[in-house]
Amino acid sequence: MSEPRLTNTVKTLRFLAGEMTQSELGKRVGVTRQTIAAIETGKYSPTLETAYKIADVFGKPIDEVFPWEL
Numbered sequence: 001m002s003e004p005r006l007t008n009t010v011k012t013l014r015f016l017a018g019e020m021t022q023s024e025l026g027k028r029v030g031v032t033r034q035t036i037a038a039i040e041t042g043k044y045s046p047t048l049e050t051a052y053k054i055a056d057v058f059g060k061p062i063d064e065v066f067p068w069e070l
Contacts, residue, residue: 007069011040013058029053 014020022036029050038044039054046054046066055062 004068004070005042006045006066007042008039008066010036010054010065013060013065017058025054025057028057 010025014022014025021033022040023033026033026036030053031046031050035044035046035050039046039050051062051066055065058065
């Protein structure tokens with residue numbers, strides 16, 4: 001049985017928010033475009049604070065933006 005892992009819907013949410021760029025989202029939450037790219041691809045797990053900020057930008061609950069994949 002595999003370990004649960006954190007996934008995310010950031011790329012989809014950016015697209016649905018008028019094709020918001022990674023740079024735009026990064027500026028709104030206080031991180032770089034590269035950090036947003038790494039979060040989207042699962043190469044980096046955001047801090048709890050950053051995860052909440054990203055969820056807030058999209059008006060979504062944090063567990064909808066960063067669900068656990070079991």
